[in-house]
Amino acid sequence: MNHTEVVVIGGGQAGLAVGYHLRRLGLDFVILDAQPTPGGAWQHTWDSLHLFSPAAHSSLPGRLMPPQPGETYPEAAHVVTYLTDYEQRYELPVVRPVHVEAVHRDGEFLRVETDSGTWQVGAVVSATGTWSRPFIPAVPGRTEFKGTQLHTVEYRSPTDFTGRRVIVVGGGNSGAQIAADLAYDTDLTWVTLREPRYLPDDIDGRALFDHATARRRALDEGRTDTGGVASLGDIVAVPPVRAARDAGLLKAQPMFARLTAAGVEWSDGMTAEADAIVWCTGFRPALSHLAPLGLRGPRGHIPTTGTQALGEPRLHLLGYGDWTGPASATLIGVGRPAREAARALADFLNRPR
Template sequence: MNNVDVVVVGAGQAGLSAAYHLRRAGYEPGSGFVVLDHSPGPGGAWQFRWPSLTYGKVHGMYDLPGMRLTSDDADAERPSSEVVSAYFDRYEHTFGLRIVRPVHVTAVREGDGGRLVVETSAGSWSARALINATGTWDRPFWPRYPGQETFRGRQLHTAQYPGPEAFTGQRVIVVGGGTSGVQHLLEIAEVAAETTWVTRRPPVFREGRFDEIRGRAAVAMVEERVRRGLPPQSVVSVTGLPMTEAMLRAREKGVLDRLPMFDRITPTGVSWDDGRTVDADTILWATGFRAAIDHLAPLRLREPGGGIALEGTRAVRDPRIHLVGYGPSASTVGANRAGRAAVREIQALLDTVPAVV
C-alpha cells in the first residue's frame, strides 16, 4: 500500500492545476501527493481529439497556472491534440509532477483511521484526501431508440469521430445540438452526399461577445444544479452556440436546417411518427458525455437527484473528496480555478485532522 496525503485522479487540465497548487502548498510529488492517470501519455482528453480539430478551432483554451501556452507553441493550423499534449508534457516536466501512468482507478473506498483507499490496476494508495479530475471523455453517452440494432449502416459517437474524410460521398445524420455536433456537421457537409441535422431541442444561437457577465451567469446556473444534487448541464445548454462566420455561411447553404428528434431507427435510416423518413449510411451521435465517476460509487456521494452535490469543489457528503472539472468547473478556465480552490480546502482540512498511517 502506497501512503500519501492526497491522491489526484486524472491529469487533464483540472488535475494538472490541482497538482501545481499542491506543490506550491508544500506537498511533494510521490510522498505528499500522487497524480494517477489512465491515459497513455500527457494531454488529458485532448490527446484523443480528431485531427481536423485544429488549435485555431478551439474555443477558450486557457493557460495552465504558472506557464503560458505561447503563440510559438500554439500554431492555429496544427491539430489541437498535438498542441495541447505537447504543452501538458512540458508542463508536467517543468514542475516535476511525476504523473503515474497508465493507471486505471477502479474504486475509492473507506479505509482505516479515516483514510481513503484508492484501488487501481497497479496496486492501491492510501490517502487522507482525494481530488477527482477524471472529466467525461471516457463515458460517451449513447441514447437508445427503437430499432437501433436493426440499422445496417454505421453508428459512431463523437469519441470515435475520425474526421470528415471518412464520410465522403455518404448520407450522414448528425445527432446533437452541442458544439461538437455543429463542428462535425460543418466539416462533413463539405464532403458528404447529404447531411441531416437532428436535435432534441431547437438550437439556440448566440451572437455577440461572450463577455464576463454572460460567463458568470452561465456558471451560476450550473452551480445551482450541482448544489441541488442534479447532474450538471453542458455548457452549451446554458450559453447557446456561438454564431461564427463559418456557421453563418453554413446557415445560408441550409446545412443548419434542423429536424426534431426522430422516433425510431430503421434498417436504412430514421423515421418520425408523422411519416417522414430519412435514409442514411451513417448516424453520428454527438450526444455528449457523462462524468466518469463510477469509481467513487463505494463512497455513496450521489444525491437522490443523481448528481454529487458540491459546495465549491467539495463533496457535501464527504469533505475529503473534491471534484474539479465537474459541473461549473468543466471549462478550462474553471478547471484552473477549481484546482486552486480544492487545494486550499484540503490543506485547511488536513491541518486540523491528525495524520494516521
C-alpha cells in the same frame, strides 16, 4: 501499500491544475492517470477541433498557453503540447498508465485501489472528466439500424464518410461542429431536439467564462439567477460553423421518433435513409471508481459544496461542469476551483486529528 497525503485521479487539465496548487502548498501528492501519454481527452478528439478561445484565454494557472502560429483559436494538438509542457515544467508527479478501480473508506484514510497497486491516503481529488462515458439516448430501433453508429468520441474526419449519407444527432457545440465538418462532402442530415440556438458571432470562450462566473456569484449572493451561458444560446459560432451556417448548409431537422434498418423515421411518417449516424449527445461524469463510497445523487452527480463531497469530506471533485465550479470543465475555468480545492485540502489535512 503506497502512502501519500493526496491522490489525484486523472492527469488531464483538471488534474494538472489542482496538482499545480497542491505543489505550491507543499502537500505530498501523486497524480494517477489512465492515459499512456500526457494531454488528457484532448489527444482523442476529432481532427478539425479548435478551442473556442484564443490561447491566452485558455490557460491553466501559472502558465499562459502560447499562441499557435497562424491560428486564432488553437487546435486540439496544440492543447496536448501545452499540457505536456505544463506537466513537465512544474514537475508534477504523474504516474501513468494507472487505472483506478475503486476508492474505499479505510478508517481515518481512504484506500485507492488500482491495477498497479494500492494507495492509502488522507484525501482524494477525482478529476476523471466525462470523455470516457459517452451518452447515447435509448431511441427506439437502435439495434435495428444496419449502418454505422458512432459517438462524438469515435469521430475523426469527414474523409471517413465522403459521399455517404450521414445523420448527425445533437444541437450542442459538438453536434454543430461535426455537422459543419461533414456538410461539404457528405449527404448530411442534422437532427436537433430544438431549433439550434447560436450565440452571437462575437462571443467566444472568454465571454462564456465571464457569464458562468457572474451566474455563480449571483447564486452565492442570493441574487436572481442570471441563467449563465445557457441564457445566451447553445452553440458557439466558431469560424467553421459560421461558414457552413452562412452557406445554408446547416439546416436542422427535428428529432426523429425511431431508427429503422435503413435509417430513421419521424412521428409524421417521413423517413430518411442513412449509411451512418453520429451521436453528438453528450457525456456523463466518469465516477464508477467512487461507487464504493455510496455518494451518488440525482442525475448521477455527487452532491458537493464547492468541490467537496457533502457525504465524504476527504473527497473533492474537480472539472465535471458547473456543479463543481463555474466553467470547471474548461481550461480557463478549472483554475479557480482547483485553487479552492487545494486550499481546502491543505486546511483539512493540517488540522489537529
